[in-house]
Amino acid sequence: MPSKKEEMHAERRNQFIAEARREQAAREKTYRERALKLFPWVCARCGREFSGKKLRQLTVHHKDHNHDNNPPDGSNWELLCIYCHDNEHARYLAAEWYDEEKPGEEKEPLSTHQPFAGLDALLKDKK
Numbered sequence: 691m692p693s694k695k696e697e698m699h700a701e702r703r704n705q706f707i708a709e710a711r712r713e714q715a716a717r718e719k720t721y722r723e724r725a726l727k728l729f730p731w732v733c734a735r736c737g738r739e740f741s742g743k744k745l746r747q748l749t750v751h752h753k754d755h756n757h758d759n760n761p762p763d764g765s766n767w768e769l770l771c772i773y774c775h776d777n778e779h780a781r782y783l784a785a786e787w788y789d790e791e792k793p794g795e796e797k798e799p800l801s802t803h804q805p806f807a808g809l810d811a812l813l814k815d816k817k
Contacts, residue, residue, distance in 0.1 A: 747758035
């Protein structure tokens with residue numbers, strides 16, 4: 691049987707989780723509804739179409755991974771099914787982990803030195 695202290699902790703944890711879910715749902719509701727009005731109900735990656743009860747499997751992905759960047763024209767959003775959305779975030783995290791180029795981001799070249807620049811001109815002069 692749980693003690694009073696454990697029950698208090700469980701109740702506070704449940705309240706915290708419920709509040710976090712309410713806030714997330716309210717935040718998603720605004721841009722999700724706008725995105726569903728702007729874009730066709732098709733996953734931008736795999737091309738699956740969604741309607742009816744299956745529409746909840748279509749998520750709004752932030753292209754720049756900033757959930758606070760919600761322009762009214764939807765230029766930072768794309769609709770992805772839950773599977774493609776999970777895949778996109780996994781690729782982004784893997785690129786971050788291995789310090790590779792993240793999807794949608796260009797990386798500067800490691801070296802700007804060109805050891806053979808002008809070699810063709812030197813070879814032509816010796817002929």
